[in-house]
Amino acid sequence: MDDVLQNIMDHAVAVAREAGQVVREALCDEKQRDVMTKSSTVDLVTQTDQRVEHLIIQSVKKKFPTHRFIGEESVAAGEACVLTDDPTWIIDPIDGTTNFVHSFPFVAVSIGFSVDKKIQFGVVYSCLEDKMFTARRGKGAFCNGEPLQVSDQEDVRRSIIATEFGSNRETETVEKIFSSLRNILNIPVHGVRGAGTAAVNMCLVASGCVEAYYEVGVHVWDVAAGSVIVEEAGGVLMDVEGGPVDLMSRRIVAANNGTVAHRIVKEIDAFSPTRDDGRDQ
Ligand SMILES: O=P(O)(O)OC[C@@]1(O)O[C@H](CO)[C@@H](O)[C@@H]1O
Numbered sequence: 001m002d003d004v005l006q007n008i009m010d011h012a013v014a015v016a017r018e019a020g021q022v023v024r025e026a027l028c029d030e031k032q033r034d035v036m037t038k039s040s041t042v043d044l045v046t047q048t049d050q051r052v053e054h055l056i057i058q059s060v061k062k063k064f065p066t067h068r069f070i071g072e073e074s075v076a077a078g079e080a081c082v083l084t085d086d087p088t089w090i091i092d093p094i095d096g097t098t099n100f101v102h103s104f105p106f107v108a109v110s111i112g113f114s115v116d117k118k119i120q121f122g123v124v125y126s127c128l129e130d131k132m133f134t135a136r137r138g139k140g141a142f143c144n145g146e147p148l149q150v151s152d153q154e155d156v157r158r159s160i161i162a163t164e165f166g167s168n169r170e171t172e173t174v175e176k177i178f179s180s181l182r183n184i185l186n187i188p189v190h191g192v193r194g195a196g197t198a199a200v201n202m203c204l205v206a207s208g209c210v211e212a213y214y215e216v217g218v219h220v221w222d223v224a225a226g227s228v229i230v231e232e233a234g235g236v237l238m239d240v241e242g243g244p245v246d247l248m249s250r251r252i253v254a255a256n257n258g259t260v261a262h263r264i265v266k267e268i269d270a271f272s273p274t275r276d277d278g279r280d281q
């Protein structure tokens, strides 16, 4: 299985690079950034998202015809979002579509690969920075081939915390997001940041320049690849209420260590969006 998995991962890296090239080219063409909307007027999608997901899935199907897929835009088009024990590619063709539309320079192709419902490897290609983040379970995390290591900071007061505001603008949700943010700022922490993509935020944790990232409202395709990259860089994952993380729950804390993660959890005003797999929370 070892060599087989490496072969699959090599293909993921190659197709992520190819997809990133398409995204970079599309950035120069207004038409390919024309905006459509999904769950809300600020949940954006472009034909480039759809084109890139199609490219990745077709390329994988040719080489690995029995594998399954969970792709953001396929799910938006009505496909089921179900994780089975079968080999499954979990794809966000463009993580940071809003950034892409505005040429804000953090845009990633995110590919996680799961077997037995466990993420085996993750590939995040931050294509405008030309940074290829990779991690295979048990084999370490890398950026452009250089090993990654989380920050050794234990004191949340000396930390940078990353989060996002998401695309749900219902009053109650916005209130909760700001309540968590206020609590965390008031700890106080050195700063709060957000790249506009969950995948890149997680790679920033893995790289050691951000101590923790948390968000309620992410989807499995935003965080599948990043989850193994964080863990392989020495970090930890947990639910926003401190229990074990569940990638379908749309809630995540990714941190450099348990001390920082648990401290952040204390300040999060948690809520439970509808799960990606439609099961009860
Ligand atoms: O829609 P996209 O561009 O793939 O996802 C981007 C994003 O909005 O999704 C997450 C919330 O769903 C955020 O972390 C992130 O900023």
Ligand SMILES: [Mg+2]
Binding pocket: 092, 094, 095, 096, 198, 221, 222
């Ligand atoms: Mg995304």
Ligand SMILES: [Mg+2]
Binding pocket: 049, 072, 092, 093, 094, 095, 096, 097
């Ligand atoms: Mg996306």
